[in-house]
Amino acid sequence: MKEIVNFIKKNGIGQLKQDVNLKNYTTYKVGGTAKVLVYPKDVNKLILLLEKLNKENVNYKVLGFGSNVIFSDKTYDGVLIKLDCFDDVKINDTVITAGAGVSLVKLSYAALKAGLTGLEFASGIPGSVGGAVFMNAGAYKSDMGYIVSEIKVLTPELEVKTLYNKDLNYKYRSSFLKHNPNYICLEATIVLRHGDKALIKELMETRRQKRLMTQPLEYPSAGSVFRNPEGEFAGKLIEDCKLKGFNIGGAKVSEKHANFIINSGNAKASDVRNLIMYVHDTVKDKTGYDLKIEQEFVNWE
Numbered sequence: 001m002k003e004i005v006n007f008i009k010k011n012g013i014g015q016l017k018q019d020v021n022l023k024n025y026t027t028y029k030v031g032g033t034a035k036v037l038v039y040p041k042d043v044n045k046l047i048l049l050l051e052k053l054n055k056e057n058v059n060y061k062v063l064g065f066g067s068n069v070i071f072s073d074k075t076y077d078g079v080l081i082k083l084d085c086f087d088d089v090k091i092n093d094t095v096i097t098a099g100a101g102v103s104l105v106k107l108s109y110a111a112l113k114a115g116l117t118g119l120e121f122a123s124g125i126p127g128s129v130g131g132a133v134f135m136n137a138g139a140y141k142s143d144m145g146y147i148v149s150e151i152k153v154l155t156p157e158l159e160v161k162t163l164y165n166k167d168l169n170y171k172y173r174s175s176f177l178k179h180n181p182n183y184i185c186l187e188a189t190i191v192l193r194h195g196d197k198a199l200i201k202e203l204m205e206t207r208r209q210k211r212l213m214t215q216p217l218e219y220p221s222a223g224s225v226f227r228n229p230e231g232e233f234a235g236k237l238i239e240d241c242k243l244k245g246f247n248i249g250g251a252k253v254s255e256k257h258a259n260f261i262i263n264s265g266n267a268k269a270s271d272v273r274n275l276i277m278y279v280h281d282t283v284k285d286k287t288g289y290d291l292k293i294e295q296e297f298v299n300w301e
């Protein structure tokens with residue numbers, strides 16, 4: 001890793017941090033350390049870095065805002081790449097182009113300011129544009145698949161390419177990128193509609209209040225743990241199994257929303273994982289539903 005660190009410094013790839021505590025980069029606030037975290041300045045620096053990592057066979061992963069990942073308590077012996085410098089936002093009539101590192105929440109407020117409707121669903125999703133495009137983040141019967149017209153990606157061959165909505169194979173919390181994690185989203189183009197600013201604001205505010213009332217936002221979490229099965233609510237199934245408030249170490253099934261697991265204090269990543277598995281198995285035994293986990297485990301093997 002020393003050679004990689006020197007390479008990053010020598011080639012001015014971007015801000016570099018070493019031995020970072022992953023608690024500070026994930027919304028669950030759990031996980032071990034990562035050897036290297038780097039913020040490439042632009043796409044050319046990103047390509048240069050990836051060429052080196054591929055050549056040296058070094059593990060890497062793009063990290064958005066860490067709101068859908070669970071790193072293990074072990075050291076991540078690789079390079080985490082954060083695209084915070086990809087932060088351009090351009091609004092042209094109803095079309096927004098936003099870098100992968102832009103906050104989805106901030107983008108939804110920029111859309112409101114421009115009087116554009118269609119992104120209200122995203123105003124409570126604490127991810128980056130790249131992370132949202134990757135997992136087709138959504139809420140209130142809408143998702144990125146409805147509004148993304150195209151994205152700019154870096155392919156595994158390190159070529160910059162445009163993928164259109166039809167190429168992205170958007171489904172419920174799933175996309176082409178999710179199945180092809182070697183593609184990196186650099187930028188997304190979103191098409192919205194002109195709307196009434198007051199109505200957009202009201203809708204966002206109503207939903208914000210609803211989230212505050214129904215979700216344990218005062219604790220670290222990564223949002224809903226399980227996908228809702230067809231015609232059912234994961235939260236209701238978990239509640240029916242009397243698991244609300246159940247805990248393993250510092251990880252606890254929220255009393256407020258059973259499909260949230262919260263870090264109630266000093267949870268370890270293993271507490272969170274063990275609790276997720278326990279809830280999954282209990283629901284399966286008692287109801288027959290094989291709940292699908294929405295969050296991603298990283299560095300567990």
Ligand SMILES: Cc1cc2nc3c(=O)[nH]c(=O)nc-3n(C[C@H](O)[C@H](O)[C@H](O)COP(=O)(O)OP(=O)(O)OC[C@H]3O[C@@H](n4cnc5c(N)ncnc54)[C@H](O)[C@@H]3O)c2cc1C
Pocket residue numbers: 027061062063064065066067068069083100124125126127128129130131132133134135136137138139177183184185186217221222223224296
């Ligand atoms: C309180 C709370 C509420 C939430 N509510 C919702 C909700 O209503 N709806 C919903 O869908 N989700 C929700 N989430 C989950 C989460 O915010 C979303 O899944 C979000 O899209 C994840 O984005 P991120 O930037 O944090 O991605 P990360 O968690 O950092 O990464 C997730 C995956 O995306 C990949 N990735 C990230 N950026 C890129 C990129 N540029 N190119 C390629 N791959 C990339 C990562 O490698 C990783 O595999 C919630 C989370 C919290 C904490």
